Amino acid sequence: MPTPERIKKVRKVLSLRQPDLRVVVDGISIAHNASAVVRTCDAAGVLYVHFITPKPDILSVNTAISTRAEKWVDLKFHADSAACLLPLKKKGLKIAVAHLGLDSVDYTRLDYTQPLVLVFGSESEGVTEQTLALADYRIRIPMLGMVQSLNLSVSVGIVLYEAMKQRLAKGFYQRRRLPPAEFRRLRGLWLKTK
16 A cells, blocks of 8 residues: 555656656667667656567666666567657657757757757767658757767756756746646556555
8 A cells, every 4th residue: 555655656657747757768778778879758747658670579677777767767679760750740749859960959949848859879870860861850969079969868867957958947846747647547557556
């Protein structure tokens, strides 16, 4: 039986979740990186994290890295970019892809208060061409050093905290944003989780 404190915490955290801000990771094969991304998403109020991979079994969550954040984030796996991103576009979400191309804009110039999917690729390869073709926006994190990429979870954290900053300024965390039925469903699941 959950304690009153646990019930209160679950209600509070679920009330802060942002159902229209999702993270997609395209083509990573290192479970350590996947686990760190899940932890970062939980910290920033992201509820849905999608992985594009033909082999989801290789991305088993490492609880030492995730600190069990996978219990509080809904993980979804897709075989390819179209299977993941096209249904999200049909729901009205825009797709913003982190990409080092010359046509990418500074990540701080994007409006993160719109319904949005943030897509990140592997550290070595970036996103696939199929994913890039589905992008509504291409964003980049400015770099001043010799290395042109950051650790995946660091990149996710930088961009998500910009999104959180913009959403805080617009009051997105001051009212529950989950639909009532989804809130009740998740509250029931979370209160059963140990």
